[in-house]
Amino acid sequence: MAQERSALLLHRQLGELMKNPVEGFSAGLIDDDDIYKWEVLIIGPPDTLFEGGFFKAHLYFPKDYPLKPPKMKFISDVWHPNIDKNGDVCISILHEPGDDKYGYEKANERWLPIHTVETILLSVISMLADPNDESPANVDAAKDWRENPAEFKKKVARCVRKSQEE
Amino acid sequence: MxxxxxxxxxxxxxxxxxxxxxxxxxxxxxxxxxxxxxxxxxxxxxxxxxxxxxxxxxxxxxxxxxxxxxxxxxLPCGEYDGSKKARECVICMGEFSIGDKLRYLPCMHIYHKDCIDDWLMRSFTCPSCMEPVDAALLTTFDGSN
Structure with missing residues (x-):
């Protein structure tokens, strides 16, 4: 029951994104037979250090989506305070509401069942432009960003170049 | 027990x-x-x-x-009869059809009963406005006394 519901909702979103693509990213499935695994290509937002890059990422939806959030992982290298060194994206809207043991996030910034691939990716694009260094997933990137902008810029530029070659 | x-x-x-x-x-x-x-x-x-x-x-x-x-x-519930302004359940992105069971939250947001009840068991907030449902419920109870 939950599975049928999540599959139907994801098919609806995929159809909608095919019909009316959204600026800033493109989305599709990793494997046409598995609606729960998406591959997206995020265009580095203009006027940011990430401009010019094309970053590939995967979204893994649970069977009880939209009650639970998907996990998102960048396949392309991205040097960013909120993306850990394995590529896992760490932003508050992908965290379930509930007991936040670190107390960093307000409940209203966390997962809601009305989030879609589109709203998630728009949040991620805004995160690329505007890192949140209060709870970094990549401590070294956060340190660069705060204390050594030149080094941060250099490492991001390297990711952008690499993403263009992929 | x-x-x-x-x-x-x-x-x-x-x-x-x-x-x-x-x-x-x-x-x-x-x-x-x-x-x-x-x-x-x-x-x-x-x-x-x-x-x-x-x-x-x-x-x-x-x-x-x-x-x-x-x-x-x-929480009040009812059946969709086509007279409400809301046409779609934002949780499942499905349009309401005549006879669908609906749930009305105190903040006036409307969802399919099955869609919202599952969410409310996890988090007692309205997904659209993030209004805590219990606070709104208490206000409603106070108002009726």
Whole structure:
């Protein structure tokens, strides 16, 4: 029951994104037979250090989506305070509401069942432009960003170049 | 102590997630008599990020969940008759059809009953406006007194 519901909702979103693509990213499935695994290509937002890059990422939806959030992982290298060194994206809207043991996030910034691939990716694009260094997933990137902008810029530029070659 | 979460009323059944699916394809007849409380293994969410079958809930969690079920049942519900402005359930992105069961939250947001009840068991907030439903409910109760 939950599975049928999540599959139907994801098919609806995929159809909608095919019909009316959204600026800033493109989305599709990793494997046409598995609606729960998406591959997206995020265009580095203009006027940011990430401009010019094309970053590939995967979204893994649970069977009880939209009650639970998907996990998102960048396949392309991205040097960013909120993306850990394995590529896992760490932003508050992908965290379930509930007991936040670190107390960093307000409940209203966390997962809601009305989030879609589109709203998630728009949040991620805004995160690329505007890192949140209060709870970094990549401590070294956060340190660069705060204390050594030149080094941060250099490492991001390297990711952008690499993403263009992929 | 009795377990009020086991009461098999029609309303409760709709709140039990996955309660109607067999347990991992195991044939219970091969395992002898099933242990009590595991026959249908409904899963509850004492906190949104915690999933536990009913028999593993602490007493405190059982009370919390029973209270939550009670509160949800106090929220008005009805059937879509085409007269409301809202046309779509933003949780499943499906359009309301005549006869669909709807749930009305105190903040005036409307969802399919099944879609929102599952969410409210995890987090007692309106997904659209993030208004805590219990606070709004209490205000409604105060107002009616």
């Amino acid at each position: 009795g377990n009020c979460l086991k009461s098999p009323t029609a309303d409760d059944i709709s709140l039990l997630r996955g309660g109607d699916s067999p347990v991992d394809g195991q044939d219970p007849t091969l395992l002898g008599p099933p242990p009590p409380y595991q026959e249908s293994a409904p899963v509850y969410h004492p906190a949104p990020n915690i999933s536990r079958p009913a028999h593993l809930l602490t007493e405190e969690e059982q009370i919390k969940i029973a209270q939550r079920i009670g509160l949800i049942q106090h």
